[in-house]
Amino acid sequence: MEAKFSANAKDVMSKRGLKEADIADVVNTAEASNRKLFKDGVNLAKKRIGEVTMYAVYDNNGEVQTAYSHRMVLGEPVKTTDEPDLSDWTCKHCNERAVIGSANMSYLGVTRTGPAIVCPKCSDVWIEEYLATMTIAAAEGLFEKKKA
Amino acid sequence: MSELIGETESLCPECLKVIPAKKIAENDNVYLEKTCPEHGHYKVLIWRGVDDYKRLSSYAPVPSKPEKVAVKKDNIVCPLDCGLCEEHRQHTCLVVLEVTSDCNLKCPICFASANERYHYNPSLDEIRKMYQTALDNVGHPICIQLSGGEPTIRDDLPEIVRMGKSMGIDFIEVNTNGYRFANDIEYLRQVKEAGVDSLYFSFDGLTDDVYMKTCGRNMLDFKLKAIENCREVDMGVTLVTIVSPDINLHQIGDLIKFAKKNIPTVKGIHFQPLSYFGRFPIIPKDENRTVLPDLLKEIQRQTKGELTVDNFIPTSCTNVHCDVKSMSVLMEDGSLFPLTHRAMGPPKDTCCVATKTRQEISDLWRYIDEGMESGGGGEGTWDEFLQRARTNYLTISSMPFQDVWNVETERLRGCCIHTVTPDGRLIPFCLFNINSVHGKTLYRHEIFEKYATKG
Ligand code: SF4
Ligand code: SF4
Ligand code: SF4
Ligand SMILES: [Zn+2]
Ligand SMILES: [Zn+2]
Ligand SMILES: [Zn+2]
Numbered sequence: 001m002e003a004k005f006s007a008n009a010k011d012v013m014s015k016r017g018l019k020e021a022d023i024a025d026v027v028n029t030a031e032a033s034n035r036k037l038f039k040d041g042v043n044l045a046k047k048r049i050g051e052v053t054m055y056a057v058y059d060n061n062g063e064v065q066t067a068y069s070h071r072m073v074l075g076e077p078v079k080t081t082d083e084p085d086l087s088d089w090t091c092k093h094c095n096e097r098a099v100i101g102s103a104n105m106s107y108l109g110v111t112r113t114g115p116a117i118v119c120p121k122c123s124d125v126w127i128e129e130y131l132a133t134m135t136i137a138a139a140e141g142l143f144e145k146k147k148a
Numbered sequence: 149m150s151e152l153i154g155e156t157e158s159l160c161p162e163c164l165k166v167i168p169a170k171k172i173a174e175n176d177n178v179y180l181e182k183t184c185p186e187h188g189h190y191k192v193l194i195w196r197g198v199d200d201y202k203r204l205s206s207y208a209p210v211p212s213k214p215e216k217v218a219v220k221k222d223n224i225v226c227p228l229d230c231g232l233c234e235e236h237r238q239h240t241c242l243v244v245l246e247v248t249s250d251c252n253l254k255c256p257i258c259f260a261s262a263n264e265r266y267h268y269n270p271s272l273d274e275i276r277k278m279y280q281t282a283l284d285n286v287g288h289p290i291c292i293q294l295s296g297g298e299p300t301i302r303d304d305l306p307e308i309v310r311m312g313k314s315m316g317i318d319f320i321e322v323n324t325n326g327y328r329f330a331n332d333i334e335y336l337r338q339v340k341e342a343g344v345d346s347l348y349f350s351f352d353g354l355t356d357d358v359y360m361k362t363c364g365r366n367m368l369d370f371k372l373k374a375i376e377n378c379r380e381v382d383m384g385v386t387l388v389t390i391v392s393p394d395i396n397l398h399q400i401g402d403l404i405k406f407a408k409k410n411i412p413t414v415k416g417i418h419f420q421p422l423s424y425f426g427r428f429p430i431i432p433k434d435e436n437r438t439v440l441p442d443l444l445k446e447i448q449r450q451t452k453g454e455l456t457v458d459n460f461i462p463t464s465c466t467n468v469h470c471d472v473k474s475m476s477v478l479m480e481d482g483s484l485f486p487l488t489h490r491a492m493g494p495p496k497d498t499c500c501v502a503t504k505t506r507q508e509i510s511d512l513w514r515y516i517d518e519g520m521e522s523g524g525g526g527e528g529t530w531d532e533f534l535q536r537a538r539t540n541y542l543t544i545s546s547m548p549f550q551d552v553w554n555v556e557t558e559r560l561r562g563c564c565i566h567t568v569t570p571d572g573r574l575i576p577f578c579l580f581n582i583n584s585v586h587g588k589t590l591y592r593h594e595i596f597e598k599y600a601t602k603g
Contacts (some may be wrong), residue, residue, distance in 0.1 A: 108532070110485070114530045135531055139534055
């Protein structure tokens with residue numbers, strides 16, 4: 001599958017400083033390995049490239065709708081309840097409905113938890129767009145800014 | 149073994165003539181060496197740790213230009229043709245505006261030599277002109293420190309503040325000894341309501357013997373009362389602490405503890421190693437000098453490693469040997485979590501954080517405010533960390549001012565902290581204050597005396 005980019009995706013990616021080649025790599029790797037989430041015609045894939053985890057949201061034709069990234073390193077899921085809410089996503093690899101859980105996230109020596117989409121079977125963890133671009137971005141920004 | 153590591157110019161402590169100076173590395177120290185044809189040879193310690201001194205160069209700011217220059221002429225002789233002039237290599241981050249040379253104290257140590265020789269009390273009109281000089285020459289956000297003398301001896305301080313804000317000054321802090329604010333909370337409230345964003349509050353130690361040395365009297369009770377009043381009216385405070393091995397170097401750790409306890413009223417501590425200009429009791433020897441690396445090592449030692457030397461980085465705005473800064477979040481257990489570390493490397497953009505802290509921080513909080521909408525808080529989460537960082541942070545910074553002994557034009561040229569003068573100039577703060585051993589200044593008294601009443 002060859003990754004294509006919607007106008008919206010191009011716009012968002014340029015604002016977020018994401019390269020098309022990297023996001024295409026995310027899509028290709030996910031398709032080759034079957035490691036991704038899906039729900040009604042949409043796929044969510046991620047890949048750590050260098051110091052950054054990149055995400056692509058794309059349809060079944062490989063057209064990327066949006067993309068985002070974070071620098072935090074995702075760790076193990078953290079169990080917060082015995083009955084987590086189900087998410088809309090299903091893990092392609094396990095064919096298992098993913099839940100809304102919590103996971104460790106580390107940045108510059110600090111590890112705290114944050115909300116994440118978790119596959120109960122393989123324990124793989126994904127961060128949704130709103131979180132990556134809000135809380136996580138703010139936390140990363142806190143460190144980055146305070147360097148100055 | 150001695151190695152030449154740099155060349156610059158300096159001043160003769162006797163006659164203030166501009167003379168060439170060499171930076172020499174010797175026994176792991178860096179010295180400034182200079183000779184006046186008339187008054188002889190001087191060798192002054194400027195740094196301990198030669199590698200550290202050199203390594204910091206990677207933090208060098210991208211040179212910038214003043215928005216405008218007041219002095220336009222050929223053959224500029226720095227620092228005699230200040231300023232700013234076309235050779236200056238940095239814009240203005242903080243404008244120091246002195247509203248009086250008088251003071252309600254007469255400290256044995258005072259860089260402004262307050263209450264001596266003349267009384268300089270610019271009229272509202274003259275102050276308006278100085279605000280205008282800042283507005284004409286400095287890019288936004290414009291940060292002004294009202295200073296002196298002691299600004300709070302003016303009953304019209306609230307009016308001065310309102311005028312600045314209405315003219316478009318973005319941020320105003322007041323440099324104060326806190327004495328009146330301790331005694332008169334109503335006045336403090338008026339100053340706050342007039343628009344003062346924070347206080348730059350001299351706080352030299354936690355025992356009265358320290359204040360006997362710095363202020364000539366017991367001051368601790370007033371200092372503590374002033375902080376209490378600031379808490380009451382919700383005025384943010386940066387503690388400004390003179391540092392000298394002869395006075396209070398041993399109290400640094402306790403001062404940091406004190407600051408932590410008084411977060412969020414106290415936003416930061418600024419350590420100000422004693423410089424020898426204005427009124428000071430001695431001619432300094434190297435062992436009286438607290439150079440930046442000494443201060444940082446003491447912080448590391450006295451906080452038992454809670455903060456380390458590496459948590460302090462140059463702001464990359466002024467010359468790299470002028471200042472350092474750290475920022476930390478106060479954690480649930482009362483420990484400081486430093487957000488700054490030299491391992492992160494120099495910052496990408498060069499904007500002056502030390503002096504624009506408030507502005508920077510409010511930007512940051514806006515950023516965090518947006519981040520907070522995601523919910524998902526609770527103990528140990530990133531949300532909670534951000535929430536803490538919003539209010540429970542502490543900035544620790546330092547900028548050892550230069551005096552006639554250790555001054556380098558290299559540092560002056562990169563300076564971003566400028567005193568605005570009633571004759572429409574902006575002059576690097578150190579340079580404005582520097583005086584010879586005979587008390588002659590290049591700028592301070594020469595300028596203010598013209599606008600002062602004798603007495
Ligand atoms: S300090 Fe700057 S403005 Fe002043 S004379 Fe030197 S270069 Fe010019
Ligand atoms: S050091 Fe400050 S409080 Fe003391 S005399 Fe000078 S201006 Fe006044
Ligand atoms: S005021 Fe003095 S120490 Fe501070 S930046 Fe300017 S030259 Fe450097
Ligand atoms: Zn799975
Ligand atoms: Zn001389
Ligand atoms: Zn600056």
